[in-house]
Amino acid sequence: MIRTIFLLSLITLSVSAQTKIYHAVHISSPIIIDGALDEPAWQNASAITDFTEQEPKPGNAPSEKTSVKVLYDGTNIYIGAFCYDREPSKIVARELKWDGRMSADDNFQILFDTFNDDKNAYWFATNPMGMHDDALTSGSDFSNFNESWNGLWDVRCAVTDSGWCAEFIFPVYNFKFDNKEQQVWGVNFSREIRRKGETINWAAIGVNSGFWHIPFAGDLVFEGGLKRGDPVFVKPFISAGIEKNENEKKQITKAGLDIKYPVTRNLTLDVSFNSDFAQVEADKAQINLTRFPLFFPEKRDFFLEGANIFNFGMGGSNQLFYSRRIGLKSGKQIPIINGIKMVGKVNNTELGVLNVITNASNGEPYTNYSVLRAKQDFLDNSYYGFLVTNKFSRGSFNSVFAGDMELSFKKFLGEYNLIVGSGAAFSNSKNNSPGSWAGKVYVDFPNDFLDINSAYRFIQNDFNPEMGFISRTGIQMLSNSVHITPRINSYGIKKLIFSPLESSVQFDDFGRMIAGEFNFIPFGFNTAHGDEFEIEIERRFDDVEADFDFFKDYKITRGRYWFTRYTAEYQVGKGADLIGGAGISTGDYYDRKGTGIYGNLYFNPNSLFTLEMEAENNYFSKGAEKFSTLEFSTAARLDFSTRLFTLFQAQWKNESDEVGLIYRINYQPQIGSNIYLVVNHMLNTAGKLKTSDITVLGKIAWLFNLLEGKH
Numbered sequence: 001m002i003r004t005i006f007l008l009s010l011i012t013l014s015v016s017a018q019t020k021i022y023h024a025v026h027i028s029s030p031i032i033i034d035g036a037l038d039e040p041a042w043q044n045a046s047a048i049t050d051f052t053e054q055e056p057k058p059g060n061a062p063s064e065k066t067s068v069k070v071l072y073d074g075t076n077i078y079i080g081a082f083c084y085d086r087e088p089s090k091i092v093a094r095e096l097k098w099d100g101r102m103s104a105d106d107n108f109q110i111l112f113d114t115f116n117d118d119k120n121a122y123w124f125a126t127n128p129m130g131m132h133d134d135a136l137t138s139g140s141d142f143s144n145f146n147e148s149w150n151g152l153w154d155v156r157c158a159v160t161d162s163g164w165c166a167e168f169i170f171p172v173y174n175f176k177f178d179n180k181e182q183q184v185w186g187v188n189f190s191r192e193i194r195r196k197g198e199t200i201n202w203a204a205i206g207v208n209s210g211f212w213h214i215p216f217a218g219d220l221v222f223e224g225g226l227k228r229g230d231p232v233f234v235k236p237f238i239s240a241g242i243e244k245n246e247n248e249k250k251q252i253t254k255a256g257l258d259i260k261y262p263v264t265r266n267l268t269l270d271v272s273f274n275s276d277f278a279q280v281e282a283d284k285a286q287i288n289l290t291r292f293p294l295f296f297p298e299k300r301d302f303f304l305e306g307a308n309i310f311n312f313g314m315g316g317s318n319q320l321f322y323s324r325r326i327g328l329k330s331g332k333q334i335p336i337i338n339g340i341k342m343v344g345k346v347n348n349t350e351l352g353v354l355n356v357i358t359n360a361s362n363g364e365p366y367t368n369y370s371v372l373r374a375k376q377d378f379l380d381n382s383y384y385g386f387l388v389t390n391k392f393s394r395g396s397f398n399s400v401f402a403g404d405m406e407l408s409f410k411k412f413l414g415e416y417n418l419i420v421g422s423g424a425a426f427s428n429s430k431n432n433s434p435g436s437w438a439g440k441v442y443v444d445f446p447n448d449f450l451d452i453n454s455a456y457r458f459i460q461n462d463f464n465p466e467m468g469f470i471s472r473t474g475i476q477m478l479s480n481s482v483h484i485t486p487r488i489n490s491y492g493i494k495k496l497i498f499s500p501l502e503s504s505v506q507f508d509d510f511g512r513m514i515a516g517e518f519n520f521i522p523f524g525f526n527t528a529h530g531d532e533f534e535i536e537i538e539r540r541f542d543d544v545e546a547d548f549d550f551f552k553d554y555k556i557t558r559g560r561y562w563f564t565r566y567t568a569e570y571q572v573g574k575g576a577d578l579i580g581g582a583g584i585s586t587g588d589y590y591d592r593k594g595t596g597i598y599g600n601l602y603f604n605p606n607s608l609f610t611l612e613m614e615a616e617n618n619y620f621s622k623g624a625e626k627f628s629t630l631e632f633s634t635a636a637r638l639d640f641s642t643r644l645f646t647l648f649q650a651q652w653k654n655e656s657d658e659v660g661l662i663y664r665i666n667y668q669p670q671i672g673s674n675i676y677l678v679v680n681h682m683l684n685t686a687g688k689l690k691t692s693d694i695t696v697l698g699k700i701a702w703l704f705n706l707l708e709g710k711h
Helices: 002-012 040-044
Strands: 021-023 052-055 066-072 076-084 107-113 120-126 133-138 154-160 163-171 183-193 198-201 218-222 232-245 249-262 267-273 336-346 349-358 367-378 382-393 396-412 416-429 437-446 450-459 475-484 487-490 493-507 513-526 532-544 548-551 554-556 559-571 578-589 592-603 609-622 625-641 644-653 658-670 673-684 690-701 704-706
Parallel strands (some): 021 218
Antiparallel strands (some): 183 218, 232 249, 267 336, 349 367, 396 416, 450 475, 487 493, 532 559, 609 625
16 A cells, blocks of 8 residues: 555656746846836846735735746846836835744745755745835744845835835845856745735746645746855854842853855855854743743754754654754853854755854863754755764764655645655764664655655664754654645635644653643634634643652642643734734643633834733642643844834743843944844842842844855
């Protein structure tokens, strides 16, 4: 049966016919980026106008016209988009911040697949205010969406009496692409008309397709003269400030250097000396009500760019490489002496190399961390690859060797998506024992009406990737899910949501069940404007082998627990001045009753001011024992332009007697250069309010482009 399915998959494997082709127009003079599209080159170029509605009704004619043109010279690509609107006064536009909440506004998006390999792409977007949003992405979901990557590009926008226009400039050195005279890139364009809940695409139309499905993009042809050049980017930085706590006060000064060097046109070397991440946002304050560690996302620039290539997931948040193991311990920074990273593509092989040396600090010795990752393309959308990690310090080492393969079919049985994958990993360290393997096999059928996923994973007791994140060892895990989402496009509802099965069961080495989650969604829906509602019933089992701290001095005692919880939540969609959501969960939690409420609020009345708030309150009772947990965070932001903003953030949880306050000013005098003022303030709320720790820091990082004109 499996062999038959595999053969059928190979027979039906084909990428959506890229019948849409646009030839970019070569020009001899540069374009002035002012949002006007009034140069003769714009007037003479042919336009893309054959857009089609993707949401809420794929295949319909759009309600408004959109026109796109592409020009290029020796060093830049220019894109001009005019988004016609018969009611320009109703255009929604508030966001100014780079990588802000663009989806709440009218917007225009671009996807470049520069290798035309149907796997990886650069994403850019703007709104009528001229905000900048960009990311690196791969696949057709957001699991490999890296919005923390920032390219060196610019855009200017203007609202007119017939709509709004966007004028982009992309220096060619932003992109990696093959060394060919004629370039054929995959490309797609998308526009969202927020007040109508309407999305229109140039290519990739259909219920099982869409803008993010890279294989279904169109073709963008450059007949010749597109040269990347050999720019060398140098970014020196200097930071200075003071740090004061209850015991001491000290001055802080630091200087360092980041270099970005093109080894080849497709491989880039990043070198960082005396790395500094003082401006990085703080982690969200969370109360851990489980006995397993919390996963926090990476936020440091050096580790974010090209991060997708290093991914090797083992289910959930489990990763064989977790970059926060480098330079951080228990939330405290460990100084990075230097870091070297090289990412890119060689022929049909994606390559990632990382080497970092950290100083001795916080009980950690001098340590060398290294990672090697390679993924070889084969068939049309598939790969096989390997990962090697190594952590070495005096008297200690830890290594992981892993391999994986994924078969991705975009036209399975004619029109469906199917993904089949597997992987295995072996860890090796000092005093290693034989039980040190992990593995996975999974099948995914991610389609519009029906989404089915099934996976088997195992992690042996002594499997120990010290550079990874593994929440639990000594398990075999079987997970299955079925989601049914029929489109009805009636009564204001776009899709209904049902899930008759969503389960994850864990067994020990003897086949005894030690944990399980069984979820059922009897009803839910979403709307064209992004509203979402869902009811969920969750049945859980946990075999607690030893008492663990639940919250402060409250404990969950050893035992085998079955318990059920009921949840309802509603999230208001996009486009309004005030959006947000709320949910309630009630039922049992281990050996006690528990009810939780949570909510979020996003208030954006204009382009200047934004207020965000999040809160979660859980109330638990067991006989006479009663207590509650509370988390709260808020952030107020003033955006004076697309390059200058100030942010005040506060967060608190009743697990600790501290309030964290953050104040930050960020000015970007030119793309890629930044000036920061950062204040981190910790207040002790036990008894009389007082400062426990405060840091005031200024930082300047300036980007220089050397050898820009060399080809």
